[in-house]
Amino acid sequence: MQNHFEEKTASGAEGASLPEFVATRVTSYFDDRVGKAWAGGHIMRGRQPGPDALHLSSNDYLSISKHPDILRAMSDSIQSEGNGLLMSGIFLHGDNPLLALEDRFARFMRSEASILCQSGYAANTGLIQSIATPETPVYVDMMAHMSLWEGIRAAGAKAIAFSHNDAEHLGRQIRRNGPGVVIVDSVYSTNGSMCPLTAVVETGVEHGCVLVVDESHSLGTHGPGGAGLVVALGLADRVHFRTASLAKAFAARAGVISCSARFQEYFKFESRPAIFSSTLLPHEIAGLDATISVIERESWRRVKVESNAQYLRAQLTGLGYNLNGSASQIIALESGTEQRTILLRDALESRGIFGSVFCAPATAQNRALMRLSVHASLTQGQLRRIVHACEAIREAVGLADWASTRRMRATPVAVAELEPAKYAA
Structure with missing residues (x-):
């Protein structure tokens, strides 16, 4: 009996044949995962939701994806600005809506400056690539988001894992390998556990490390005005960088980094995702600006x-x-x-x-x-x-x-x- 994927292959036009080193990987996926582990089905594709279904798969925690104030701001922007000028952010300066929104995010996150990126993934990979070198030990919680691990790989740095939420193990790893970069999530996306941020930050500061906290699942949902767990715990002046995917509580497609004003300038001309990707579109900027107001107000x-x-x-x-x-x-x-x-x-x-x-x-x-x-x-x-x-x-x-x-x-x-x-x- 053909499975869904075999039927699609049979019905579509064939393209160029893949060489063996690629074809072997594709075949392994269909044989080992689809055929054996999933018995010809697909673990990610079950039933189609009915009209009374409860959707618990969205990251729209605050239920604002259809908020009228946000939609109105985006619609007005599309009508007046269209898709704007498509260009890399390195060309932006002066009086510009994206730069003004970065200033607003900095105020929202209680930081000196912020950087808007194309996604949380781009924020994390670009940040780690910009602060670590092949000589830098990077201490990363074993459950940290994959984008953070990819950033370590992009930097060519040495990834040193420590046990999940174990500040004592982190300390032992730093004493063994020397000062470097410490990376954690404030809330871990896989199981919802919270990082013991105070203990982790104290350990990092004690050993002269740079501290990076991914707040993708706490920015907007936690802290005063939604400013996140780092602010809620009074750690903003001790954490060097905070990142977040804005595709969670902000229900948008972008990422953000909190940083110093000096680092903001450096990042935009050193980070590969920042240099070689276009900036956010005008309606995305308008929507995010309205979203901050909704999160602060409601x-x-x-x-x-x-x-x-x-x-x-x-x-x-x-x-x-x-x-x-x-x-x-x-x-x-x-x-x-x-x-x-x-x-x-x-x-x-x-x-x-x-x-x-x-x-x-x-x-x-x-x-x-x-x-x-x-x-x-x-x-x-x-x-x-x-x-x-x-x-x-x-x-x-x-x-x-x-x-x-x-x-x-x-x-x-x-x-x-x-x-x-x-x-x-």
């Missing part, structure tokens, strides 16, 4: 996200799910093997619950999971529906036999529950 959205997440974390933990220390709006159900994860996906989707599948290389082998992204527009009734679905499927998905469940039984994990508005003020 603080109830941050409070609602945390309240919803706290409720769901507590309920799912009570049902026996190991949430691996989640303390944020990201909740992961770690089913383990890809076969088990397909079973979990199908069980949830049959009940109208649609999350995101994470598997290798986004996770370690055999630690695949379904990620539920909590957002501000979820009602109490919808939250109960999620809980009831997760309760009903436990036996069908073999929850008791998951490796994550066995780990929890062997070493019970204390769930860190935050007061609903603690970091959302």
Whole structure:
């Protein structure tokens, strides 16, 4: 029986034949992953959501992607500016909307300056490439986002991993290898755990390291006015760089870096993504400017996200799910093997619950999971529906036999529950 991919191949025109060294890799994907691990299906493609489906796969945590103020600003810009002048940012100077927005993001993030990039990926790869050299040890949390690892590779630097959220292990690694760059996420996108930022920053400062914190999943959702966890914890004057993908709480397509004014100038003429990519379009700039106003003004959205997440974390933990220390709006159900994860996906989707599948290389082998992204527009009734679905499927998905469940039984994990508005003020 042909699978979906074989049918598409059979129906399409053939292009130039790939040489063996490429064809072997493609064949391995279809044979090993599609054929064996996924039994001819696809781990990322399950049912089509119905009209009553609950979508927990979007990073639009604040539920602002259709906010009328933001859409109006973008529409007005398209009507008046079109797509603007397409050029690299190195040509921009003087009175320019993008530069004005960088100033506004700097104020929003409580930093001296900021840099807008084409994406969070471009921000991270460009930043690390601009501050590290082949002689620089780069200390990176083993669960840090892949874009940060790619930045280390682009710099030709030495990546030295430390155990997840383990500041003591970080300290031992620095003492062994010398001062360098320390890289962490404030909230980890895979399992929703929070970095012990104060301990990590103190360790880095003590050893003369440069500190980089990716705030993709906390900028907009945490801190005063949405300024992020670094600001919430009073660490802004000790962290050299903060980065964020604005495709999360800001529901936009861009990235940002907080930095000094001197570094801003340096970055724009040294970072490869900055030099060799076009700038943001006028309607993206107008939309982001309006988004900052919405995030600052409508603080109830941050409070609602945390309240919803706290409720769901507590309920799912009570049902026996190991949430691996989640303390944020990201909740992961770690089913383990890809076969088990397909079973979990199908069980949830049959009940109208649609999350995101994470598997290798986004996770370690055999630690695949379904990620539920909590957002501000979820009602109490919808939250109960999620809980009831997760309760009903436990036996069908073999929850008791998951490796994550066995780990929890062997070493019970204390769930860190935050007061609903603690970091959302």
